[in-house]
Amino acid sequence: MAILYWVLGIIGAIIALVLIRAAMKPNVFTLTRSIRIHAPPEKIRPLIENFHEWLRWSPFEKMDPEGTLQRTYSGALEGVGAVYEWSGRKTGAGRMEIVEAPGERVKIKLDFIKPFPANNFAEYTLTPSGEGTEVSWSMYGPQRFLFKVMDTVFGTERMMGPVFEQGLNDMKKAAEAA
Secondary structure, X not given: OHHHHHHHHHHHHHXXXXXXXXXXXXXXXXXXXXXXXXXXXXXXXXXXXXXXXXXXXXXXHHOOOOOOOXXXXXXXXXXXXXXXXXXXXXXXXXEEEEEEOOOOEEEEEEEEEEOOOEEEEEEEEEEEEOOEEEEEEEEEEEOOHHHHHHHHHHOHHHHHHHHHHHHHHHHHHHHHHO
């Protein structure tokens, strides 16, 4: 019986530590990845501003088995006002809308519906650099307590960082092939 109390005490202490660490996390999260693409911004920008082009590079387009991701496009064809809604088994459901596209930056409002409701932003920055472009992809937004706990246990950087890197690598291939 003493061993049971000892094990329960350790489990309780671990849970308490996770909850304390989660409570100490900031109320806003940011995830950013960057890549150098050997193409000018005008070849890269359409890959971001036209949601139809995301099929060529977005890692989220490849998560659901072929043909099972439901897509709806509306609003402008590209740029501010372009809207993309999706629903899939692995990708969940949500909506994106380009809300700003001045100069070297494209800002997208992300509304996730499933599996967890969340309202975030994605931002792409294209900075000319020599004969290429530095492309930065960021996602940021409020981080509710449940997401702080999940981040403490699983690590957003560890889970999503490689996904962003794959997307940027595929964007690089698409832009450099154009």
